[in-house]
Amino acid sequence: MSEWRELAVEDLCVRVTSGGTPSRKRADFYADDGIPWVKSQELVEAKIAVTEEHISEAGLKGSSAKLLPPNTVLLAMYGANVGQLGWLGVEATVNQAICAMVTDPEVTDSRFLYYALAGARVNLIGKAHGAAQQNLSQQLIRPFKLAVPDLATQRGIGEILRSIDDLIENNRRRVEVLEEMARAIYREWFVKFRYPGHGDVPMVDSDLGPIPEGWNVQALTTIATVNRSSRKPGADETFKYLDITALSERYIGELDSIAGSQAPGRARRVVGPGDTVWATVRPNRRAHALVVTPGDDWIASTGLAVLTPSGVSPAFLFETTSTTAFSDWLVGRATGSAYPAVRAKDFEVALVIVPDVAVDAAFAEKVSPMHELSWNLRVECSALTKLRDLLLPKLVTGQIDVSTLDLDALIAEQVA
Numbered sequence: 001m002s003e004w005r006e007l008a009v010e011d012l013c014v015r016v017t018s019g020g021t022p023s024r025k026r027a028d029f030y031a032d033d034g035i036p037w038v039k040s041q042e043l044v045e046a047k048i049a050v051t052e053e054h055i056s057e058a059g060l061k062g063s064s065a066k067l068l069p070p071n072t073v074l075l076a077m078y079g080a081n082v083g084q085l086g087w088l089g090v091e092a093t094v095n096q097a098i099c100a101m102v103t104d105p106e107v108t109d110s111r112f113l114y115y116a117l118a119g120a121r122v123n124l125i126g127k128a129h130g131a132a133q134q135n136l137s138q139q140l141i142r143p144f145k146l147a148v149p150d151l152a153t154q155r156g157i158g159e160i161l162r163s164i165d166d167l168i169e170n171n172r173r174r175v176e177v178l179e180e181m182a183r184a185i186y187r188e189w190f191v192k193f194r195y196p197g198h199g200d201v202p203m204v205d206s207d208l209g210p211i212p213e214g215w216n217v218q219a220l221t222t223i224a225t226v227n228r229s230s231r232k233p234g235a236d237e238t239f240k241y242l243d244i245t246a247l248s249e250r251y252i253g254e255l256d257s258i259a260g261s262q263a264p265g266r267a268r269r270v271v272g273p274g275d276t277v278w279a280t281v282r283p284n285r286r287a288h289a290l291v292v293t294p295g296d297d298w299i300a301s302t303g304l305a306v307l308t309p310s311g312v313s314p315a316f317l318f319e320t321t322s323t324t325a326f327s328d329w330l331v332g333r334a335t336g337s338a339y340p341a342v343r344a345k346d347f348e349v350a351l352v353i354v355p356d357v358a359v360d361a362a363f364a365e366k367v368s369p370m371h372e373l374s375w376n377l378r379v380e381c382s383a384l385t386k387l388r389d390l391l392l393p394k395l396v397t398g399q400i401d402v403s404t405l406d407l408d409a410l411i412a413e414q415v416a
Contacts, residue, residue, distance in 0.1 A: 004149050004398045010142040012113055015102040018077070018138060019094035020064030022055050029059030036092035037065065040076040040084070043098070045118070046169060048074070049089035065093040066100070071110040073101040075117060078135040083125045087114050099141050109151060111158030112396070116146045119396040147397055156402040157395045163407060164388040171377040171384075178374045179250060182367045186319040195359050207351060214356045220321075221348035223311035229270040233260035233299055241267055242300040244279045247287040250322065252277075254382060255298070269300035274314035276307040276321055281341045283330035290318040292375035305347050312354065313364035315371060320352050380415050387414045 010016055019038075022029035034054035042048060055065060069091055076084040077099050087110065094100050103110040117124065124144055128134035148154065189195035193203070193212055203210040206217045220226075233239050240255040241264070247253070258267070271277060271291050279287035280303055291298075300306060309317040320326065329350050334340035355363070387410060394400040 004147050006145045007148045008143045008145050009101065009113075009117075012103060012108040012146070012148065013101045014104045015100075016138060016142050017066060017100050017102075018064075018096050019066060019068075019098055019100065021095050022059035022063040022065060026059070026062065029056055029062060030054065031056040031059075035060060035067065036090055038074065038086070038088075038092055038094040038098060040079055040081055040095060040097040043074055043076050043081060043084040043086040045085055046165075047089040048086050048092065051092065055093060060093060064096065068092055068094065068100050069102060071103070073103065073110055073114045073117065075099045075101070075136070075141065077137060077141075078128075082128060082134050082136060083121050085114060085118055085121075087111070099136070099138055101141075107151065108148070109154040109158045111162050112148075112154035113146075115158060115161050115392055116148070116396045119393045120144070120146060149398065153402060160395065160402055160405060160407055161388060161392060164384055164391075164411070167411070168381050168384050168388070171381045175374045175377050175381075178370045178377075182315075182319060182370045182374075183322070185363070185367055186323075189359070189363060190316075190320065190353060190355065191323075195355075196362060206353070208353055211353055212355075215359075216354045217351055218354050219348060220307070220350045220352055223309065223352070223354055224276075224317055225308045225310055226344045226347045227269060227306050228308045230268040230302075231270055231299070233258075233263040233267055235261045237297070239263070239267070239297045239299045240295055242269075242271060242277065242294075242298055242304065244281060244287065244301055244303045247277065247279050247289060247304065249286045250289055251378070252289045252291070263299075264301070266301045266303055267299050268302050269304060269306050271298050271300045271306055272308070274309060276309075276314070276318045278305045278307065278321065278330075278347070279303065280305050280343070281339050283327055283334055283340070283342055286327045288322065290314065290371055290375075292372055305342075305344055307347065312360050313368070315364045315367045316355070316360050318371070319367070326350065326352070383415045384411070387411065 031054055034056045036051040037053050037055045038048055038051050042051060060067065068088060070088050072088045074086045074094060076082055077097055079097055101113060103113055125134060127140050128136045201212045204213045208217050237260040238257055239260065241258045242255055246255055271294055273291065273293055275291045277289055277291060277300060279285065307317060307321060330342050330346060333346040334342050395402060
C-alpha cells in the first residue's frame, strides 16, 4: 500500500487564486459568446462546461478575473454555498467568491484533490469565520493539509470516484433528455394539437380556445381525485416521509426514514403509483413530480396535494399539471403574503383540456416508458451517490486500498 503524507493545498498546486467580477456598468465586458465565467452558485459538485454568463476579452483584461485551464478545482469561499466544489471542464474564468486551484501534474492528480477536499470539507469549513455567514479565504485554504499518497495511487482513487460520478452524470443527462422528450410530445399533441390523425378532426370552440372535436374542457376533479386517502402512521412502523423539502420541479429527492412514534402531524397523505404530487405552498416554485413506483412505506405531507388519475392516464395528468399555464393558475389562486398557498379546491376547479380516450391511450403508450425510465435512472443515481459517499472518505484517507477494490462488483451490488 502507498505511503501517505500530509501536504498543504499550496504544495499540491502551481497556482491558488481567486477571480473577479467585471464592472456591470460596462456592457462591453460581457458577451454571449465570450469566455465562460463561473459564479459560486454554479458549484454543484460536478464538472462545469456551461456557464450562465460569459465575459469578453475586454472584461478579462479590465478586471481581476483570470483565465484558468480545464481541470482546475474550484471551491466556494463564502455565501450560502460555502465549501461547495466543482471542476472546470473547459477553459474559463471565475468570480471573486471562488478559490481556484490549478494542480501541479508532477505532484497531484486534479481529481484526487477535488475528492480529498470533498472528504475534508467539514474540517475546512470549521476553519471558516464570520458572524453572519461562514467565510473561507485563500489564507485559510492554502495551508490546509490533506493526506496524500503517491501520484499513481492518487490517480487510481480519482479514477474510481470519477467513474461513479461519470455514471451519475450520464444518468442525469439521460433523465434531462427523457423529460424534455415527454414535454415536447405533450406540447405537440395537446398545445399545438398535432397528434396522430389530427388532420381528420375539425376544431371547435371551448372555454380555453379552439380544441379538437370530441375533446372537452373540464374541471380537474372530473379526471382526478385530490387527496384521495389519508392515514396516520402506526407508532411501531418506520416510513419514508415525502415532505415539501424533498420536492422540486418534476423531481423527488431523498426521503427521510421516520419512526411512526416520531411522525410529524402533517404526515398523513397516502401516495401510490401514478399519482402526481404538488406542493401547495409557494406554487410559483413549481415543486411537483410524478410518483412512478413508490415504496409501500411512503407517506406524504399534508403540505402536498396528491392527484390520483381517474379519467385519464397518469402520464397525461402529470404532463397537463406540469404546464406553465397550470402553475400560473395556482399562483393566481394562492392566498397569504409570506407563504402564498393553494387549497385542494383550487386544484379541483382548475380547467383542463381532456382528449378523447384513444389519443390519451396513445400518448400514455409513448410517454409512460419515458417516465418510468427517468424514475429508474434517478433511483440508480441515488444508489450510486450513496456508494460514492461511502467510499470517498475511506479512499482519500487510505482506509481502503484502491488496488484491491472491485468497482464493477460494488456498483452491481448497489444498484441491484
